[in-house]
Amino acid sequence: MRKIAVGVGYSFNLFTLEEVSHISKIKSGSSVKVDGKIYEVYIGSTFPESQKIDALLDEKGEKRLNEYRIN
Numbered sequence: 001m002r003k004i005a006v007g008v009g010y011s012f013n014l015f016t017l018e019e020v021s022h023i024s025k026i027k028s029g030s031s032v033k034v035d036g037k038i039y040e041v042y043i044g045s046t047f048p049e050s051q052k053i054d055a056l057l058d059e060k061g062e063k064r065l066n067e068y069r070i071n
Helices: 047-060
Strands: 003-008 011-016 025-034 037-044
Touching: 003 025, 003 047, 011 047, 037 047
Parallel strands: 003 037
Antiparallel strands: 003 011, 025 037
């Protein structure tokens, strides 16, 4: 199942498209490398959408962007 990187602030995690289908997202301009794969990081398109992402990160756990970010 395809996953995407979704984050808020300095944190992110990988989610399936189904897990984040209810959230309006935009590309952040950052990319991360996790387990040898590169993912573009998506963020919430509005503050309320970012709060939804934050809630998912609270449930699933989070990774620090600065530890996985690539140039």
